Amino acid sequence: MKILILNGPNLNLIGKREPEIYGNQSLDEYFKVMKQRFPDCTIDAFQSNHEGVLIDKLQEAMGKYDGVVMNPGGYAHTSIALADTVRAIKIPVVEVHISNIYEREAYRHHSYTAEAAVHSIVGHGLEGYAEAIKYLIASF
Numbered sequence: 001m002k003i004l005i006l007n008g009p010n011l012n013l014i015g016k017r018e019p020e021i022y023g024n025q026s027l028d029e030y031f032k033v034m035k036q037r038f039p040d041c042t043i044d045a046f047q048s049n050h051e052g053v054l055i056d057k058l059q060e061a062m063g064k065y066d067g068v069v070m071n072p073g074g075y076a077h078t079s080i081a082l083a084d085t086v087r088a089i090k091i092p093v094v095e096v097h098i099s100n101i102y103e104r105e106a107y108r109h110h111s112y113t114a115e116a117a118v119h120s121i122v123g124h125g126l127e128g129y130a131e132a133i134k135y136l137i138a139s140f
Contacts, residue, residue, distance in 0.1 A: 001040065001140060003133060004065045005031065006057055007047040008073035014098070014126075021099050023125060030126045038133055051075055051082060058085045058093075067136035068093040069129055076101070076111040086116035092139060094132035097122040 007027065010017060015026035031045045044065075048054050054075070061068055070093050075082050086093045093116070100123025101108040114120040119135050121128040 001066045001137060002042045002064070003044070003136060004057070004061050004068045005034075005043060005045040005129060006054060006068055006070040006072075007045070008051075008054055008071060008075045009049040011071055011073050012047050012049070023098075025126060027126070030129070034130060034133070037130060038137075041133065041137070043133070051079055055082060055085045058082075058089055061091055062089050065091060066140065067091060069096055069132040069136070070094070070113065070117070071096045071098070071129075072111075072113045076113045077108055078112070080112055083112040083116040086113055092118045092136060094118060094135050095120040096128040096132050098125055098128060099123060 011027060014022050015024055031043065035043050046057055058068065068091055072079065072082055072095065076095065095111065095114045095117040101111065102122065111120070121131050124131060
C-alpha cells in the first residue's frame with residue numbers, strides 16, 4: 001500500500017512550536033519510526049505552508065497513492081477549496097489533528113476538510129498518524 005502523508009501550515013515547526021500542545025518530537029523524526037512500524041507500506045511525507053501547493057499535491061496523488069493521511073493544520077477551518085479537492089480526487093483521505101481541536105478555541109471546532117474525509121482522528125498526538133494508516137490498511 002502506498003500512502004501520502006500531507007501536512008499543512010506550520011507543521012514543519014512541530015517539536016519546536018508549542019511543545020505543551022504538540023510535543024517535542026519533530027515530524028521528520030516521527031515519520032522515520034512510522035516507516036519502520038509499517039514496513040509493508042510505502043510512506044511519503046510532504047509539508048507546505050501554501051494552500052495551492054497542498055491542493056496540487058492532492059491532485060497529483062490520483063493514480064499514485066492508495067490513501068492520504070492529511071493534517072491540514074489551520075486550513076481545516078478555512079479552506080473550502082482543500083475540502084473540494086479531497087472530494088474530487090476519489091482517494092480515501094483520513095484527516096489527522098495532533099491536538100483536540102474540539103477542546104481548543106471555538107474557531108477550530110469546525111473542519112471543512114473533515115466533512116470531505118473518510119475519517120478524522122483528533123487529539124491523539126503524533127500517534128494519530130499511525131492510527132490513520134491503520135484505518136487505511138483496514139479499509140483495503
